[in-house]
Amino acid sequence: MAERPVTLDDVRDAAARLAGVAHRTPVLRSRTLDRLVGAEVFLKCENFQRVGAFKFRGAYNAASRLSPEQLAKGVAAYSSGNHAQAVALAARELGTSAVILMPEDAPRSKLEATAGYGAEIVTYDRYTEDRTALGEALAAERGLALIPPYDHPHVIAGQGTAALELLEETGRLDLLVVPVGGGGLIAGTAVAAKGLYPDVRVIGVEPEAGDDTKRSLEEGRRVTIDVPRTIADGQAIPTPGELTFSINRRLLDGIVLVSDDEIREAMRFAFQRLKIVVEPSGATGLAALLAGRLENVSGRVGIVISGGNVDAGRFAELCG
Structure with a gap:
C-alpha cells in the first residue's frame, strides 16, 4: 500500500x-x-x-474528510458489526447515506443497531465469500466512497x-x-x-x-x-x-x-x-x-x- x-x-x-x-x-x-x-x-x-x-473514532475521522461530492453520493463499508455501526452513525452525522456489507451470522444486536442508524445492509457468508472483494465491488457499482474497517x-x-x-x-x-x-x-x-x-x-x-x-x-x-x-x-x-x-x-x-x-x-x-x-x-x-x-x-x-x-x-x- x-x-x-x-x-x-x-x-x-x-x-x-x-x-x-x-x-x-x-x-x-x-x-x-x-x-x-x-x-x-x-x-x-x-x-x-x-x-x-x-470504531466510531476511525470511521468519523475518515468520513469527515471526504469531499462534498463524495458525501453527496454516500459511503460504503464492510464489517462484522462495530465498524458497520460506526460508519452508519458517521454517515448520519455528516448528512449522507451508508450501505454496509455484513456477515449473515453477525450478532443480531449489531445488525439491528446498524439499521437503526439508517444504513442499508447487504449480507454475505463470511466463511465462503471474500468480504473485501464484495465490499469493493459494491462501492464501485454504486459510486460510493469505501471506508474500510482498519486498512486506511x-x-x-x-x-x-x-x-x-x-x-x-x-x-x-x-x-x-x-x-x-x-x-x-x-x-x-x-x-x-x-x-x-x-x-x-x-x-x-x-x-x-x-x-x-x-x-x-x-x-x-x-x-x-x-x-x-x-x-x-x-x-x-x-x-x-x-x-x-x-x-x-x-x-x-x-x-x-x-x-x-x-x-x-x-x-x-x-x-x-x-x-x-x-x-x-x-x-x-x-x-x-x-x-x-x-x-x-x-x-x-x-x-x-x-x-x-x-x-x-x-x-x-x-x-x-
Whole structure:
C-alpha cells in the first residue's frame, strides 16, 4: 500500500476533528484488579464510546474528510458489526447515506443497531465469500466512497485517539495491552504511544483461533488463516491489513493469545467487579492480564476495553 506512514501528528489531528463528536471515554481503576495482577491497571473503556466501541473514532475521522461530492453520493463499508455501526452513525452525522456489507451470522444486536442508524445492509457468508472483494465491488457499482474497517490511514489515526486520551490522563505507562482484529486499533495505539513514550511496551491480544497477526509477525509477512470460529466475532479476521501490518511489525512488542474460556472469565470479572458490560472482542486485553498470558507485568499497565456490543441474551449465554 503506497499510503504515507501514520504519525503522531495524524493522531493529534484526528483528536481535534473528533472533539465534541466522539466521547472522551472514562478510565476505570480497580483495587481488586491491581492486587490480583501486582500492578496499577488503567482501563480505557471504549465500551462507553458512541456505537459502543472504539470504531466510531476511525470511521468519523475518515468520513469527515471526504469531499462534498463524495458525501453527496454516500459511503460504503464492510464489517462484522462495530465498524458497520460506526460508519452508519458517521454517515448520519455528516448528512449522507451508508450501505454496509455484513456477515449473515453477525450478532443480531449489531445488525439491528446498524439499521437503526439508517444504513442499508447487504449480507454475505463470511466463511465462503471474500468480504473485501464484495465490499469493493459494491462501492464501485454504486459510486460510493469505501471506508474500510482498519486498512486506511485516517481510520488508523482515528483509532489512535483512544490511546492518546488514555496517556493524556495517566501519563507514562510501562505496558499497553490492546485487542487485535485487523490491526487498526493497535496500529493507531502504537503510533500514539510510541510517539509520546518510545519505551512503552505495546502488546496485542488475539483469540487462539484467530492468530493471523501473531503468525504474520513471526514469519515476517502477512499470513492468511481460515476464518476464525471464536466468540470474539470482532476479531474473526483471516489476515492482517496491509497498512496495519506494516505499522505493527515495526512498532509492536509482541502478540499473546487467549482462549474463549479466558475471554468469558474476563467478561464475568468486568461485570461482577467493575460493573461494566464488555463484548468478547473487547475483553481480550483484560483476559490476557487475568489469565497470566503477559510477561513482566509490573508498574503501570493500560488496557483498552475496545467495545461493549453484546446483547443481554448473548451475554447470559456466554457468561451465565
